[in-house]
Amino acid sequence: MVDRHGTAAHGMTAANAALSCYTSAVLAYLAEEDTDALARVAHCTRLALQPAPPGPPAFRHHATALDRLPDGTALRPTGAKRLEMALEALAKEIEAHGRVLFTADAARLPWTPPGQEPAPHFLMATDRRDDGQWYLHDHFSGLFPNGHEQLPFEGWVSATDMAALFTADDHFSTVQRRRSHEVFGHFVPAPPMGTHQWFTRRPTEDTGAEPEDGVWITDPHSVSDYLVEHLNAVCVQTGAPAVLEDLWAASRHHQYKYRYFLASPGPGPSQEQKQALHRALSCWSGLPKTLRFAVNSARRGRPRTSLINTALRDLAEAETQARTFLGQEDKEHLWPVTTPSMTTSDEQHSATQNTRPCAQARTA
Known part of the structure; x- marks a missing residue:
């Protein structure tokens, strides 16, 4: 057994990971x-969604099976x-x-x-x-x-x-x-x-393999386009849109991911790469508050479509650049994966379809 809290070389632990x-x-x-569990979660963090009209989309947060x-x-x-x-x-x-x-x-x-x-x-x-x-x-x-x-x-x-x-x-x-x-x-x-x-x-x-049941959108820009359209359609409805909870969880996962890579020991990223990772971290950190403000404003009769559009599309740009530096692909893969080299590589697209829709320590 490893340390109960899964301590990593740079001090991040399962207990302080601040995940969902x-x-x-x-x-x-x-x-x-x-x-390698801490690295495993950081490497596999990726947001994918599956349209399920007329309801909210389904979400996946990991490209590597964590089971x-x-x-x-x-x-x-x-x-x-x-x-x-x-x-x-x-x-x-x-x-x-x-x-x-x-x-x-x-x-x-x-x-x-x-x-x-x-x-x-x-x-x-x-x-x-x-x-x-x-x-x-x-x-x-x-x-x-x-x-x-x-x-x-x-x-x-x-x-x-x-x-x-x-x-x-x-x-x-x-x-x-x-x-x-x-x-x-x-x-x-x-x-x-x-x-x-x-x-x-x-x-x-x-355990068997469950057949896939439709198209999953994984490209950051395609995910952004779909979410912009969905949120602008549902933000004036009664009750908080269900996707706000899913995007809050995605925000937590991605903050963990980028903090992990920025704090990892070794040569680390170049200054340009650090800037890209920090930009993605900042976009994900601010997303839940921005979207909740926009939704609450729409309910008061003051839609802020531009705020939703800008937040999600800026995020897509930042996420695409950061994932390129990390050499991360859209496809699902088995663990272990190759440690990111922090060198620029083109995004590879897999068989997963990427569609751009009009859319206390123990006491006795």
Whole structure:
């Protein structure tokens, strides 16, 4: 086992990565065995979307499948209708592998700030006591639009709290369930609705391959064009557009990615390359706030189409340049990948279609 927090040479860890709740939990799980997990997440961060009119598009955030473990197994979701059966399964996973990922309800976490809406949230459990207490890890931290901040949590929770937060998934939305399908960067089937869900490890050859179900847009400019059109169409509707949450997650992933490469030891990028990486980092950092401001303004009768257009198209330019310097391609690939040489290379396009639409340390 490696350091529990997956410490990298430049001080970045799974505990301070500031990723989305899904990816922070997956990274923490991987980092227990995979010494390259931090690099793996940085290398594979890539935004892809699949149009799904009339609803919001589906999103993928990783070009490398994050479900693979060094021992030849892969993580797969499973579930049980009865809470008692699900809890026993968690305990067996801990006994076999030292930890287990499971799906909780973000609104029912004892440490969550007030005002949180129900949503699937990944946690890692590493121990269970005879009295029913569980030792849990939540590596996620973030500031919500209502001004409340959620901080990471590590510690024991009571049997009562565990039963409350480890809910069945039948109250989650269709959009939320789709996000769970794509958590590893490719589609994985979910257990039946109405079940308590967790992840087991299976031999890779037994996991099967799910057929692709349509076109995924991966080129940054094509992604930008689609999002501009979609946001300008839906920003005046009641309720926050679903894509704001997905783009917030993408922002977190890309901030992690560019900070990782800028802080990596070794010769590092040239001054020109640093400028490109910093520009992409800045664009991604400011995107969620800009889009939320534009959406709120549109609801007050003052559409700011130009603000949405400029933010997303500037981002596409910055992302294209930064990815070129990193030698990153649009295609999906297996891990490990070649370490970026930081030399300029042309973007390669794969069989994936790129269409430009009119669119506390533990205590006893």
